[in-house]
Amino acid sequence: MTFTQEDARADLVAAPGSEWWRTAVIYQIYPRSFADASGDGLGDLPGVTAHLDDLKDLGVDAIWLSPFQRSPQKDAGYDVADYRDVDPIFGSLGDFDAMLAAAHERGIRVIVDLVPNHSSDQHVWFQEALKAAPGSPERARYIFRDGTGENGELPPNTWESVFGGGMWKRVTEADGTPGQWYLHIFDESQPDFDWTNDEVRAEFRDVLRFWLDRGVDGFRVDVAHGLIKAEGLPDFTPDPDGGSMGGDAEEVPYWGQPGVHDVWREWHEVLAAYDGDRALCAEAWLPTVEQTALWVRPDEMHQAFNFHYLETEWDATALRDVITESLRAYGEVGAPSTWVLSNHDVVRHASRLALTAENPQGAGIGPNSPGKPDPVKGLSRARAATSLMLALPGSSYLYQGEELGLPEVIDLPDDARQDPTWFRTNGERYGRDGCRVPIPWTADAPAYGFNDTGASWLPQPAEWADLARDAQVDDPSSTLTLYRSLLAERRVRDLGAGELEWLDGFGDDVVAFRNGSLLVIANLGDDAVELPAGEVLLASGPLDGDRLPTDTTVWIAAA
CATH class of the missing domain: 3.20.20.80 (Glycosidases)
Structure with missing residues (x-):
């Protein structure tokens, strides 16, 4: 078969x-x-x-x-x-x-x-755009614009690339003359598509x-x-x-x-x-x-x-x-x-x-x-x-x-x-x-x-x-x-489909809530905090008896 x-x-x-x-x-x-x-x-x-x-x-x-x-x-x-x-x-x-x-x-x-x-500048569409004339259907798939300045030598606007430097690159036209500019939010090898097309x-x-x-x-x-x-x-x-x-x-x-x-x-x-x-x-x-x-x-x-x-x-x-x-x-x-x-x-x-x-x-x-x-x-x-x-x-x-x-x-x-x-x-x-x-x-x-x-x-x-x-x-x-333990317990208790109920009484530096049959207590403060009674299912780090140390989260079975 x-x-x-x-x-x-x-x-x-x-x-x-x-x-x-x-x-x-x-x-x-x-x-x-x-x-x-x-x-x-x-x-x-x-x-x-x-x-x-x-x-x-x-x-x-x-x-x-x-x-x-x-x-x-x-x-x-x-x-x-x-x-x-x-x-x-x-x-x-x-x-x-x-x-x-x-x-x-x-x-x-x-x-x-x-x-x-955006695509790569090696995408067949962009290669076609480079060979085509300004205003052509091939260029209309990307964001090409004329430059500013006396001879178009400046980019169309002041935008800056996410990766640093300018967001525009000027092309050389098929006849060898300096031509239009294309937009690239990221690297110059990543020309942006025109999504109005x-x-x-x-x-x-x-x-x-x-x-x-x-x-x-x-x-x-x-x-x-x-x-x-x-x-x-x-x-x-x-x-x-x-x-x-x-x-x-x-x-x-x-x-x-x-x-x-x-x-x-x-x-x-x-x-x-x-x-x-x-x-x-x-x-x-x-x-x-x-x-x-x-x-x-x-x-x-x-x-x-x-x-x-x-x-x-x-x-x-x-x-x-x-x-x-x-x-x-x-x-x-x-x-x-x-x-x-x-x-x-x-x-x-x-x-x-x-x-x-x-x-x-x-x-x-x-x-x-x-x-x-x-x-x-x-x-x-x-x-x-x-x-x-x-x-x-x-x-x-x-x-x-x-x-x-x-x-x-x-x-x-x-x-x-x-x-x-x-x-x-x-x-x-x-x-x-x-x-x-x-x-x-x-x-x-x-x-x-x-x-x-x-x-x-x-x-x-x-x-x-x-x-x-x-x-x-x-x-x-x-x-x-x-x-592995977190994911297994999450699945058994269907936590992803649960509802969160905030718990009070643990202090400003503690995040504490209930999700279904689970109590979750995370101590982000400098001092250990007292844990409530209940079965500890797992903890992100060692506990100090019945106290929860700093930078530690515990899962406790709810009563």
Whole structure:
């Protein structure tokens, strides 16, 4: 009997209205750093397939794969040259299909990354645009404009790239003369599409169907608050001390424009035609939780990352406020909150929660950064923060390696760095390489089990050996054991579908709530606090008798 992709999906086709994504724990895989089956130093899709049993053992419901489509890799795959193919460094479409079927056999859904704001400059459309004349249909797929100044020698406006430097690049026309400028919010190798163009919109609806027909369960949408730019492209200069993705600034002319919601309504209709509750998750950095909730109205996306929660300081009052506001705002539009603490764009929370200096999103940390973290405090807070997050109603995302307690890699050599941010800011910002170092599987193996050759596209630190999966799997006190226990208890008690009830009487420095049959108490203060009577199910760190130490979270069976 031949096993087909349709068979693999059979057990995952949710009953109408069950909407698995409302409560799922989704594990982000950054493919080039997860596992390398070929031994060339870059992770790949066969490497993912080889470790699906480990993810099933961990207890996640789905995986999200960062981009693996064909790309020149100027921005680690977020510069896509062909949206319907797998880049050879990651394998083939056959490898993708095999991985998808193997995941579905294990009851694990698969979400793929889609990058609609921009393409690679090697995309056939952009190459056609460069050869075509100003005003042509080929150029209309992208945002080309005439320059300003006497001879068009100045860019069309003052916008600055997320990666540093200007947001416009001038082209040389077919006759060799200086020509128009094109917009690139990110690197100059990533030209922005013009989403007022019907051909662009139709193309991406077809791309969605290509992957949905293969059996994927949904899409994480890159830069979902981008795509539409303000009419007239008015001048704007961002706060130099702000985050790079616009989450701390109001009325940015290239973020959060109203017209982008029409795109997501179109995409929602495409997914709704498929069985199994296929889902869209928005990467949308916006100033308020209230604004972010607009992306998950009933006819738009299904999830949006809660970056306000991710960026909240390790402070009890601030956490209570953002949790309360999130549950209210998302609940008012009928959506779950989608909690997250780490991803491929931010400092890992095992380091971030112990930083003592400002660290804007995308800036990273390195050898000369101020306020570098205490690793012991950082791990203690990370374990406590995750124990708090996984008890909240809604869906949660985990980033590969956080279940091992991996910190940010701070001491990467300058000549090893590859993030465009590092180069476009002339080393003023370290960028995101520190959270993207290949993860360790086996303590005494080459590249710590990332592959069997020892090759690694970013150097792994010596302390990775102590954090390898095989060094933790049988250790009852390890971070891996904690994650497995949290996920198992979360599933048994159906916490994702629960309701939160705040508990009083523990002091201002404690976050305490009830979710169904579970009491959750997190101590963020300096002094230990008395625990109520009840069976302790698990704790993020050692308890002091019947007292909860600082930077520790406990789960207690409710009476």
